[in-house]
Amino acid sequence: MTGDEGGGQADTGGRGRVETAEERADRQWQDLMQEIRVAQTGVQILLGFLLTVVFTPRYASLGSTDKGIYVLTVVLGSLATGALIGPVSFHRIVSGRRIKPEAVVWASRLILIGIVLLLATLTSALVLILRVATDNAIVPWLVGGVLAWYLLCWFALPLWARSRHTAKKVE
Secondary structure: OOOOOOOOEEEOOOOOOOOOOHHHHHHHHHHHHHHHHHHHOOOOOHHHHHHOOOOOOHHHHHHHHHHHHHHHHHHHHHHHHHHHHHHHHHHHHOOOOOOOOHHHHHHHHHHHHHHHHHHHHHHHHHHHHHHHOOOOOHHHHHHHHHHHHHHHHHHHHHHHHHHHHHHHHHO
């Protein structure tokens, strides 16, 4: 039996849970809010620090390339912040309209976009910091290593676990 068959009847959701479509949407929304809290905190702290850099004495001595990297990093951080705060605004605007399942879908998409933008922000910030702090020749290697680590932790491992779990259910 699915939640779509009887207008809110119990459904296992493919995971053995017995919950209505509304209960599933509520649970999924709570899960999304917990995930957002982690990502929002990181991106907001990073953006806060980035916004102050332009007012430091050292900023004036940066070359045009480093200033360009800085501007790109601030823009990426701002976009990530918008995407990660978006689900909260979305929920507030559509609250009471009985479209929580759709809100969950849109919030999930915004969070994924925000995480990708956060990845780009962190990578860009790392490029800038390492260019200023080290010999430019090693920067691509250091950034590439950190980027590979982020990609492994944030995308490769979850996708691998998802495919492995899905493959077991099909058997």
